[in-house]
């Protein structure tokens with residue numbers, strides 16, 4: 189990453205050197221299939237067990253409530269489809285929000301095509317979903333509620349505990365996509381009182397392609413991969429042992445270091461938000477300032493294109509996102525900003541900066557200075573800036 193200032197930690201994070209170290213033996217002397225009984229297999233099994241305990245510890249779960257998956261998207265798909273099909277006889281109604289990640293929204297759209305009904309709650313202007321909205325949406329046919337813990341674009345943190353009070357009282361399952369919070373902020377499945385929770389290793393300095401679904405004991409779920417007994421029969425296929433060991437190590441490191449990192453990252457965030465809002469004309473922050481992910485800055489810069497800003501910053505060696513990574517390449521403005529009520533034109537100017545633990549104040553300051561220059565330069569070329577009357 190020589191010369192690169194990486195400010196896109198919501199998209200992915202670099203693998204911690206200690207995580208890579210932990211993974212290497214499982215490509216070498218401990219390469220065995222963890223389902224076998226000879227020593228090379230038992231070494232792999234021991235790595236698997238240790239990782240399961242570390243992940244469970246990080247989120248306050250029991251080890252047998254952790255199902256390893258091929259990432260956050262798989263965990264979300266498994267939770268939604270798995271619970272929907274398991275409870276089909278009980279009802280066909282699902283409640284979620286307009287600001288979920290596509291890994292939740294697309295399985296919901298699929299379930300609609302299969303005869304389920306989905307209610308999409310809209311956030312308030314600050315980016316929050318309220319427990320009363322969930323309560324109002326529930327019907328006797330509701331089987332599942334899925335509300336993300338923190339939003340990957342605007343960083344707002346949802347009141348999952350209060351939402352759980354509503355779902356619990358009504359006997360409805362609650363899933364939360366906690367991919368953005370696990371490893372960055374304290375997350376306890378007991379405290380949140382959820383039944384299903386998704387997490388992903390590469391969002392907290394672990395490897396890509398591995399994650400987990402927390403499944404509270406007794407939660408009905410249809411198996412998501414069939415063809416073997418792995419993961420209590422829910423997720424067949426020989427384990428990705430090196431990846432899972434990496435996830436475990438990342439979880440252990442996060443448990444020990446997150447408090448210190450979060451407060452430092454949060455001060456970078458606040459420094460950048462204050463500087464952008466005070467120095468760049470017509471900049472507005474998307475999503476309420478609090479409660480918000482420690483590293484998340486998301487702003488609209490009137491009459492600019494997010495993609496143009498992104499490319500300009502890339503020439504300065506700075507990596508940021510416009511909209512969400514998954515939407516890059518499409519010209520559609522972010523579904524999250526639109527749900528907040530941001531007008532379409534303004535939504536196209538969205539820029540997301542997400543700080544991580546290796547960033548410094550100098551990097552934050554340099555990025556804001558480059559953003560200020562890019563905005564000024566691009567606005568000179570923009571036909572609709574400044575608008576008359578400004």
Ligand SMILES: *Cc1c(COP(=O)(O)O)cnc(C)c1O
Nearest residue numbers: 259260261289291340367368388
């Ligand atoms: C990144 C992300 C996902 C997808 O996780 P993968 O491991 O990349 O599949 C899902 N939900 C949210 C909120 C995310 O930020």
